[in-house]
Amino acid sequence: MAKKTIKDVDLKDKKVLVRVDFNVPLKDGVITNDNRIVAALPTIKYVIENGGKAILFSHLGRVKTEEDKAGKSLKPVAERLGELLGKPVAFVSETRGTELETAVNNMKDGDVLVFENTRFEDVDGKKESGNDAELGKYWASLGDVFVNDAFGTAHRAHASNVGIASTGIPTVAGFLMEKEIKFVGEAVTAPKRPFVAILGGAKVSDKIGVIENLISKADKILIGGGMTYTFYKAKGMNIGKSLVEEDKVELAKELIEKAGDKLILPIDSITAAEFSNDVPTEEHTGDVPDGQMGLDIGPESIALFAQALEGAKTVVWNGPMGVFEMSNFANGTIGVCEAIANLADATTIIGGGDSAAAAIQLGFADKFTHISTGGGASLELLEGKELPGLAAINDK
Ligand code: ADP
Ligand code: MG
Numbered sequence: 001m002a003k004k005t006i007k008d009v010d011l012k013d014k015k016v017l018v019r020v021d022f023n024v025p026l027k028d029g030v031i032t033n034d035n036r037i038v039a040a041l042p043t044i045k046y047v048i049e050n051g052g053k054a055i056l057f058s059h060l061g062r063v064k065t066e067e068d069k070a071g072k073s074l075k076p077v078a079e080r081l082g083e084l085l086g087k088p089v090a091f092v093s094e095t096r097g098t099e100l101e102t103a104v105n106n107m108k109d110g111d112v113l114v115f116e117n118t119r120f121e122d123v124d125g126k127k128e129s130g131n132d133a134e135l136g137k138y139w140a141s142l143g144d145v146f147v148n149d150a151f152g153t154a155h156r157a158h159a160s161n162v163g164i165a166s167t168g169i170p171t172v173a174g175f176l177m178e179k180e181i182k183f184v185g186e187a188v189t190a191p192k193r194p195f196v197a198i199l200g201g202a203k204v205s206d207k208i209g210v211i212e213n214l215i216s217k218a219d220k221i222l223i224g225g226g227m228t229y230t231f232y233k234a235k236g237m238n239i240g241k242s243l244v245e246e247d248k249v250e251l252a253k254e255l256i257e258k259a260g261d262k263l264i265l266p267i268d269s270i271t272a273a274e275f276s277n278d279v280p281t282e283e284h285t286g287d288v289p290d291g292q293m294g295l296d297i298g299p300e301s302i303a304l305f306a307q308a309l310e311g312a313k314t315v316v317w318n319g320p321m322g323v324f325e326m327s328n329f330a331n332g333t334i335g336v337c338e339a340i341a342n343l344a345d346a347t348t349i350i351g352g353g354d355s356a357a358a359a360i361q362l363g364f365a366d367k368f369t370h371i372s373t374g375g376g377a378s379l380e381l382l383e384g385k386e387l388p389g390l391a392a393i394n395d396k
Helices: 035-051 073-086 098-105 118-122 133-141 161-167 174-188 206-219 230-234 248-261 301-310 329-343 353-361 375-382
Strands: 015-021 053-057 091-094 114-117 144-146 171-173 195-197 219-221 268-272 280-286 293-297 314-318 347-350
Touching: 015 035, 015 161, 035 053, 035 073, 035 174, 073 091, 073 114, 091 098, 098 114, 114 195, 118 161, 133 161, 144 161, 171 174, 174 206, 174 314, 174 347, 174 375, 195 206, 195 301, 206 219, 206 248, 206 314, 219 248, 219 301, 230 248, 230 293, 268 301, 293 301, 293 329, 301 329, 314 329, 314 375, 329 353, 347 353
Parallel strands: 015 053, 015 144, 053 114, 091 114, 144 171, 195 219, 195 314, 314 347
Antiparallel strands: 268 280, 268 293
16 A cells, blocks of 8 residues: 655645544643553654644544533643643634634744544534534644545545545645555455464454455464354354354454464453453363353463464454453453464454554553554554545555
8 A cells, every 4th residue: 555655745835634533531621641642643743844834633533513512622631732732722613713823824934733623513413423524624724734544544544544635635644554465454454374363352243354355365364262162153162151142153264264364363262251361261162051151361371372373473452352352251362362472474454453452551552663543543453444534645
């Protein structure tokens, strides 16, 4: 995917529109995690260091009604950004209008401005989320060049990404977007082999697209998590009270047949009688007995997966191996994290919100080559889908 990046355009004296992902968690107006602001800094700094005027915008949370706007202003984000950059950041509390236009026109080279939550435009007729052409055109009119650095929304066609780009304004990827395309995108389009995918999480239905796409691309697909038991059922095994999607059993049969030796299922489970960390656990090879539910992969499976990972040059991991949120059922996910951490010379990627959270919570964050910042967007890339936000960036 050869897309133009911010390095391919001249920024000097230019009004640079930058769609960032500032969708940070807020509690009572206070930012509880500023990772996303930090992740946008390389692009913002590059704009100002190269003499551009950085006009930043993002969505924040879900806004459908006037009441939803409360607590969703980007103002605290602009303040935090100012602290991180060590320079003043102007904030304009509207998404269009004379105040915004005047502020933009008064900017000097190297200035930074943030305008209000793009989803405030959804209150009056879903203009942002509905990719209203007039809104995209208006935002595009404020700048000379458009940098899209919001990977997390690249799977959506909104006015603030696709809308602006479709006006024909020069559109390039920011550094974060570039990194995501490089790691997540290339893993599925041009992986170094052997390429091993590890798929887990709760449901088969969430991951069907990924499994189907990776069957033809990966050398091995390791399955864990709750979806294991839909596959077990497809094989005629006993699954006790484990999570199962009855309407996906037939599909699981087809996937097993299609994938052949590539598909590797767990061989044992850690089970309990309840979905709880406070009841005794049991270890079972193969079938899960009646009255028990499988909540993690067992030690034999961890060993099997570690062996399957040996020598891998590309690893994509999406979905925890068990209910890692409870300590009794975290070992499978820890074991897989360890096996991946021990690989020499491999590109290792996490795509998936909960898997990323698990790796960070369990202390493995620095052991991976890349942890994707976009749950939904990375899932769609792994499914082999074209992301509209990405497609709208100019080709090299
Ligand atoms: P991701 O966000 O990484 O794509 P998912 O959202 O698909 O991952 O799945 C994450 C959830 O799956 C976790 O909350 C975890 O507790 C749950 N899970 C994992 N294994 C099981 C299991 N055996 N039974 C029930 N839930 C499970
Ligand atoms: Mg999830």
